[in-house]
Amino acid sequence: MDNSFSIIAGVIKHRRSTKPAQMNGKLIPDAQVQKLLELADWAPTHGNTEPWRFFVYSGNAIKTFCAQHAELYKKNTDPEKYLQANYDKFLHNGDTASHVIMTVMQRGALPKVPVMEEEAAVSSAIQNILLGATALGIASFWSTGGMVHHYSMKELLHLRNEDVVMGMIYLGYTDTDHKGRRVIPLADKIKWSK
Numbered sequence: 321m322d323n324s325f326s327i328i329a330g331v332i333k334h335r336r337s338t339k340p341a342q343m344n345g346k347l348i349p350d351a352q353v354q355k356l357l358e359l360a361d362w363a364p365t366h367g368n369t370e371p372w373r374f375f376v377y378s379g380n381a382i383k384t385f386c387a388q389h390a391e392l393y394k395k396n397t398d399p400e401k402y403l404q405a406n407y408d409k410f411l412h413n414g415d416t417a418s419h420v421i422m423t424v425m426q427r428g429a430l431p432k433v434p435v436m437e438e439e440a441a442v443s444s445a446i447q448n449i450l451l452g453a454t455a456l457g458i459a460s461f462w463s464t465g466g467m468v469h470h471y472s473m474k475e476l477l478h479l480r481n482e483d484v485v486m487g488m489i490y491l492g493y494t495d496t497d498h499k500g501r502r503v504i505p506l507a508d509k510i511k512w513s514k
């Protein structure tokens with residue numbers, strides 16, 4: 321018990337967000353990504369709605385997806401707000417990632433489970449992926465940037481209005497090593513009563 325606590329605590333504390341630009345292009349075997357998705361499938365889920373869905377891109381599919389993302393930005397941004405630098409970033413963001421996973425909350429058929437709980441379940445599934453990746457020495461990044469929350473992304477993924485895109489997970493390897501930081505003391509986040 322003690323040993324499994326220290327192992328999982330080490331993994332949780334060592335998980336860090338690594339921007340895709342800091343990934344080095346090395347490829348993760350698909351079988352390892354599949355193992356991460358198996359961890360995702362064991363997230364807690366109210367009413368067993370199991371609302372997590374994943375679109376997994378690798379190889380050329382990453383390039384295609386990033387190009388589609390950049391085009392969504394161009395098509396749906398006022399010309400006076402449009403920045404070519406943003407377009408280029410979306411176009412190239414996956415260049416050095418191994419896999420990109422679009423994560424989706426597929427709203428289940430149980431109205432007694434509030435939307436927020438379905439999103440919480442998918443967030444837990446995402447965290448399972450990030451922690452599993454950390455344990456395998458895989459760098460990860462959960463991003464909701466760009467057009468992730470825009471309706472056009474739902475259309476691209478053929479989702480229904482009630483479904484929610486929860487973000488993109490970039491997976492890859494990195495040569496960089498950065499420390500995490502927390503800015504609010506833990507004590508300020510906890511109220512004990514006895």
Ligand SMILES: Cc1cc2nc3c(=O)[nH]c(=O)nc-3n(C[C@H](O)[C@H](O)[C@H](O)COP(=O)(O)O)c2cc1C
Pocket residue numbers: 335336337338462463464465466487500501
């Ligand atoms: C739901 C969610 C969305 C996020 N989206 C972005 C994002 O769009 N861009 C970004 O730079 N970081 C994003 N992050 C990552 C945070 O920046 C990162 O978790 C935070 O800086 C803490 O660093 P750590 O993950 O290494 O502890 C997101 C994190 C979460 C939970």
